[in-house]
Amino acid sequence: MTEKLFEPIALGALEMANRIIMAPMTRDRAGPHDVPTDLMVEYYRQRASAGLIVTEGTQPSREGKGYWRTPGIYSQEQIDGWAKVAEAVHGEGGKLVMQIMHCGRVVVADNREYDADVIAPSAIACGDKVPGPDGVPTATAIPRGLETDEMPALIQEFAQAAKNARAAGIDGVELHCASGYLVHQFLNSRSNQREDQWGGAVENRIRFPVAILQAMADAIGGNRVGFRISPGNPYNDVDVNDPEATFAPFLKAANDLG
Numbered sequence: 001m002t003e004k005l006f007e008p009i010a011l012g013a014l015e016m017a018n019r020i021i022m023a024p025m026t027r028d029r030a031g032p033h034d035v036p037t038d039l040m041v042e043y044y045r046q047r048a049s050a051g052l053i054v055t056e057g058t059q060p061s062r063e064g065k066g067y068w069r070t071p072g073i074y075s076q077e078q079i080d081g082w083a084k085v086a087e088a089v090h091g092e093g094g095k096l097v098m099q100i101m102h103c104g105r106v107v108v109a110d111n112r113e114y115d116a117d118v119i120a121p122s123a124i125a126c127g128d129k130v131p132g133p134d135g136v137p138t139a140t141a142i143p144r145g146l147e148t149d150e151m152p153a154l155i156q157e158f159a160q161a162a163k164n165a166r167a168a169g170i171d172g173v174e175l176h177c178a179s180g181y182l183v184h185q186f187l188n189s190r191s192n193q194r195e196d197q198w199g200g201a202v203e204n205r206i207r208f209p210v211a212i213l214q215a216m217a218d219a220i221g222g223n224r225v226g227f228r229i230s231p232g233n234p235y236n237d238v239d240v241n242d243p244e245a246t247f248a249p250f251l252k253a254a255n256d257l258g
Helices: 002-006 038-046 076-091 148-167 182-187 207-220 244-255
Strands: 009-011 014-016 052-054 096-100 172-176 225-228
Touching: 038 076, 076 096, 076 148, 096 148, 148 172, 148 207, 172 207, 182 207, 182 244, 207 225, 207 244
Parallel strands: 052 096, 096 172, 172 225
Antiparallel strands: 009 014
């Protein structure tokens, strides 16, 4: 049966040479201004024999960064850097999608090297520590709870990140809805204690990721959009009691997007 692994397969618009998929792994190798480096180009080129590579988590904005030397996809310099990665992977016959990861409240300010808002559904800090620039676990910042009128622009930030990834030649995107980061913070009742249409009842808590997926699909086509979840993972201080109550409705809504 192992020969099946090496048979071609199509996932949406992606025609893959085999069924081996490389998971996203944070490498902390971006350069100044969170631009992909030549080391990253070579790293992904070396692994392009996989049918599909999912890139390391990549922030859609300055506010989305939480970790040391993670890459962005919101400036032209970053797009140009990722274009070199895409060219290298495609040159070896591989395909890649970019994992779009907004850390939300999971931020150590020293990891950023610039001033930017720390945002979250509610002004509740992450109870877990996060490695700082020296690798030592450090308490995270207290976030600012997002205002209701900020939500449409935030959703479009993710859609623009998807467009930027495609402009770099990357084949698709994966929305990071897991591991206690911003999207998961909206899904989770411990971190989301809002009283507007983006919090409270489960149909409100799933509204943010569903809206992002729809915006991404509108931007680059639903056949190039995927997402990641981790319903039972307590990483970054999320409550995992009865995850089915949240994730079953979310998966149904996401499935309806095609």
